[in-house]
Amino acid sequence: MIQISHLSKSFTLNRQQKKELGTTQNSVLAVDDISFECLPGRVHALLGPNGAGKTTTLRMLSTIFKPTRGTIIIDNIDAVKDPQEARKHIGFLTGSAGLYARLTPNELIAYFGELYGVSRNDIEMRKKKLYDLLDMHDFQNKRIGKLSTGMKQKVSICRTMIHDPQVVIFDEPTSGLDVITAENIIQLIRDCKNQGKTVIFSSHIMGEVDLLCDDITIIHKGKVLYNDTMEAFRAQQQTPNLTAEFIRIVHDQKTEVQ
Numbered sequence: 001m002i003q004i005s006h007l008s009k010s011f012t013l014n015r016q017q018k019k020e021l022g023t024t025q026n027s028v029l030a031v032d033d034i035s036f037e038c039l040p041g042r043v044h045a046l047l048g049p050n051g052a053g054k055t056t057t058l059r060m061l062s063t064i065f066k067p068t069r070g071t072i073i074i075d076n077i078d079a080v081k082d083p084q085e086a087r088k089h090i091g092f093l094t095g096s097a098g099l100y101a102r103l104t105p106n107e108l109i110a111y112f113g114e115l116y117g118v119s120r121n122d123i124e125m126r127k128k129k130l131y132d133l134l135d136m137h138d139f140q141n142k143r144i145g146k147l148s149t150g151m152k153q154k155v156s157i158c159r160t161m162i163h164d165p166q167v168v169i170f171d172e173p174t175s176g177l178d179v180i181t182a183e184n185i186i187q188l189i190r191d192c193k194n195q196g197k198t199v200i201f202s203s204h205i206m207g208e209v210d211l212l213c214d215d216i217t218i219i220h221k222g223k224v225l226y227n228d229t230m231e232a233f234r235a236q237q238q239t240p241n242l243t244a245e246f247i248r249i250v251h252d253q254k255t256e257v258q
């Protein structure tokens, strides 16, 4: 379970960043007082246009960023006050960051498994399951630096899941992957849901959200524009499809702001 309450994050901008963004402001408010919950056994979609604050939110949930304000409770643990304890319950997937090019997938998975205190037996058992699901057996002993983007993404997924976390956070999990690999990841998310895990993921692909998600939060300019079940989202829909509906909600907000 994830409980987010009045969460905000502002970044201080250095001179170079101010120049790049063409602003004189000293800081940017990436996430602005958001609150919502993600429940066990359900998949929650976090949507928003570019720069909405999705990655910043997910990085706060995964304890990489410290919030400027607000609280995050992960499985009854205060993730802001006790990030180390919260981390044991979290699997966070973001690109292929945190992979060591010189190691092989087997070495990396063993390393992270041990870091999380997973027994050798459990590491082997979970690794086999993940390798089967993601079709990874052929490259398990190749150096990660020599693998393709999709292969690296698969290794990242194994690293994310090796401690069998109860809360799974995926930042655009299928971005840049071929359809077969993307489908395997969708299956993995379904498995997580069926095992009663709490899953939140960001995506720009409405088809994926439609297939997978039980709940949806749309953010824009750091604020929550919409938060409800997918069922309620479909029921209030005023446009022919979910992409059009997403655009309508974001556009209506833009019009209101102007």
Ligand SMILES: Nc1ncnc2c1ncn2[C@@H]1O[C@H](COP(=O)(O)OP(=O)(O)OP(=O)(O)O)[C@@H](O)[C@H]1O
Pocket: 011, 012, 013, 017, 028, 029, 030, 048, 049, 050, 051, 052, 053, 054, 055, 056, 057
């Ligand atoms: N480290 C940082 N320093 C300064 N500003 C940042 C930093 N990280 C993000 N931002 C700013 O915060 C805002 C939200 O960015 P974020 O990456 O969270 O958006 P996003 O919704 O994930 O976007 P996208 O869909 O393009 O990945 C943007 O205005 C971005 O420029």
